[in-house]
Amino acid sequence: MINIGVKELLEAGVHFGHQTKRWNPKMKRFIFDARNGIYIIDLSKTLTQLEGACDFLAKTVSRGGRILFVGTKKQAQEAVKEAAKSCGQLHVTERWLGGTLTNLKTIKRSLGRLGHIEKMETDGSINRYGKQEQSSLRREAARMFKNLDGLRALNTLPDAMFIVDVKREHNAVAEARRLGIPIVAIVDTNCDPDQVDYPIPGNDDAIRSVRLILNTVVDSIKTARADYESKFGRKKGEEQQPEAAAAPAQGVNPDQVITPEPANA
Structure with missing residues (x-):
């Protein structure tokens, strides 16, 4: 009611x-x-x-x-x-x-990529890259965060x-x-x-x-x-927390840019 x-x-x-x-x-x-x-x-x-x-x-x-x-x-x-x-x-x-x-696998790979870059920021490993590469990685992460942050727990x-x-x-x-x-x-x-x-x-x-x-x-x-x-107790699909869901998917090359194709406006 x-x-x-x-x-x-x-x-x-x-x-x-x-x-x-x-x-x-x-x-x-x-x-x-x-x-x-x-x-x-x-x-x-x-x-x-x-x-x-x-x-x-x-x-x-x-x-x-x-x-x-x-x-x-x-x-x-x-x-x-x-x-x-x-x-x-x-x-x-x-x-x-x-x-x-319809292409959930690509979305999950992109979330894995986002999680990987965020982990690099957290543990400082991003500093191993040059300034130009760091800037590129951060722009990539910002773009994915903007479009995909609300889907981090989208395991299915x-x-x-x-x-x-x-x-x-x-x-x-x-x-x-x-x-x-x-x-x-x-x-x-x-x-x-x-x-x-x-x-x-x-x-x-x-x-x-x-x-x-x-x-x-x-x-x-x-x-x-x-x-x-x-x-x-636990909620369906949350056995793995959203933060963990953002970890790199198996087989993802951390240096490979994976971005879903935008739908036509």
Whole structure:
């Protein structure tokens, strides 16, 4: 049971959709009305969908499952990162790299490379290199840290994904659908809800709207996670801590640059 109602959704502006000329007809079932050229989302349906999504995510986490949060649009980045971290889940908030899910082996090798460079910084072995090489290694590590830090514990594919703006994150959606990973997402009036297993109709542009939905989801996940830990102790996929997961993968050449190919913008 979620702890918000239509009043809270209304105050956060969750009901404001896009202009009527920028809509996806498949969202018609979630639209209440159109006013001043803007579609108004039916918040009673938002509430129902949100409750169903939270129930699914809670059940997933209560079985030891991991959730990957994705939100790379500027106004949502910090909120998505904070939400994922607060409930101990994975996140991508910078750029979705092509093959993040479908080429997991390359991502894990890149994380190994990142861990190796970080270890060199810690133990001082990076000083064996010349200044130019050190600078190059640090730039490489900074680039990988920016894109991959939220995936350090990605030892296996996530059990579900939570996405803010499926239209923008179409590459992430495509990879998840290809692999059969369930998707929970905030879907605005310009999105295709049929691409999502658990669509939550709502304003995906206003930060208050995004934060309210994220906070509600996080509360459900935290409760489920605590329940899982009380029963089983360790969390699935965390037998190896995130720091350890960043250690060099077996067979990785520490001097070889391994960077996933960015998805098309």
